[in-house]
Structures are given as C-alpha cells and as structure tokens.
Amino acid sequence: MKFMPFYSAALWISLVVASLLFQSCSEMEAWPVGTWTGTTGEGISFTEHWEVEGDGFIGWGKFEAEEKGENLALIKSNGSWLYQATVPNQNAGKTILFELKEAHQNQWTFINKSHDFPEFIRYERFHADSLKIEIGKDEQVAMVMKLSKVE
Numbered sequence: 419m420k421f422m423p424f425y426s427a428a429l430w431i432s433l434v435v436a437s438l439l440f441q442s443c444s445e446m447e448a449w450p451v452g453t454w455t456g457t458t459g460e461g462i463s464f465t466e467h468w469e470v471e472g473d474g475f476i477g478w479g480k481f482e483a484e485e486k487g488e489n490l491a492l493i494k495s496n497g498s499w500l501y502q503a504t505v506p507n508q509n510a511g512k513t514i515l516f517e518l519k520e521a522h523q524n525q526w527t528f529i530n531k532s533h534d535f536p537e538f539i540r541y542e543r544f545h546a547d548s549l550k551i552e553i554g555k556d557e558q559v560a561m562v563m564k565l566s567k568v569e
Contacts, residue, residue, distance in 0.1 A: 449543055450475050450492065456565035464563045466490070466551075479503075501528040501539060536560065 450468035457463055463482035468475045473494055480487025491502040499518035504511070516528035516539055525542040536553040543549045547567040554560040 449541075450477065452567050453569040454549065454565035455568050456563055459562045464565070466565065468492075499526075499528075503539075 451470055453465065453467045455463070455465045464479065465482075465487075466477060466479040468477035468490070471491075475492040477490040477492075478487050479490055486506055488503050488505040490504075491500075493500050493502065499521075501516040501518070502513050503516070504513040514530060514533055516530040516533075518526060519529045520527040524544070525540065527538055527540045529538045531537055535555050537555045538553065538557070540552040541549055542552070549565050549567075551563040551565065552559045552561070
C-alpha cells in the first residue's frame with residue numbers, strides 16, 4: 419500500500435507527458451493553413467501559402483522577384499512528418515525531403531544533413547497570425563523570414 423502514491427505519481431506523469439506529445443502533434447497538424455507574407459532580414463518580400471490535402475498539406479513559397487517559387491508539402495510518412503520542397507531549376511528538379519527532428523509547442527525543425535543548402539528549416543510560431551522561418555547549414559542560421567498571416 420505504501421507504493422501506491424509512487425505508482426499514482428508515475429501514472430500521472432506518464433499521462434501529462436503523453437498529453438503534451440499529443441498536443442504538440444495536434445498543433446503541428448493545424449498550424450500552416452493560409453497565406454503568410456513578410457520579409458527577410460534583408461527586406462526582400464516573401465510569401466508562403468498552405469492548404470490541407472488529405473492527411474497533410476500542400477503549398478508554395480515565393481520571393482517577390484520570382485515568377486514561380488517552390489512547391490511545398492508537409493506529409494506524414496511512417497509516423498514522421500516530412501517537409502518536401504521542389505524548386506524549379508534546382509536539384510535537377512528533384513524534390514528534397516526534410517524530416518521533422520524537433521517539435522516543441524510552437525517550433526518545428528526539419529532537417530536533411532545530406533542536402534547542400536539548406537540543411538535545416540525551422541518554423542517558429544509566435545501567435546496564431548505570426549511566425550518566423552529560419553534556414554541554414556551546420557546549425558548556423560543563414561536567412562530569417564518574419565511572416566504574418568494575411569488569409
């Protein structure tokens with residue numbers, strides 16, 4: 419009987435951890451839908467758009483001067499989220515995959531160490547209508563885009 423409080427505490431901690439993991443995944447599944455626009459640290463305009471498709475999302479990202487930007491997708495494969503980027507005239511037209519390696523309540527980091535640049539893409543949501551995207555290599559941030567939701 420004197421071990422019951424220990425088991426109760428352990429069960430409670432397990433439930434809290436499971437709840438936090440579920441909450442983190444649920445938020446990941448809902449965050450991107452809409453159109454986001456803003457600028458890089460150098461003042462270059464950037465827009466990203468996401469829509470729900472099946473169990474994932476499809477979208478695009480585009481810098482102001484580009485006629486056509488990159489095609490994007492977030493898909494769940496074998497229990498992991500994958501960020502897919504296809505950029506015309508780059509990587510021989512092949513889609514580059516980045517796997518979700520770090521997920522926190524408002525931050526998600528996708529990594530592909532075998533890609534030349536970028537090796538990571540990090541999304542950090544500050545509010546329902548604002549986020550920051552960081553891309554880089556060797557854990558060094560090379561570009562920051564601060565975006566606001568417009569739709």
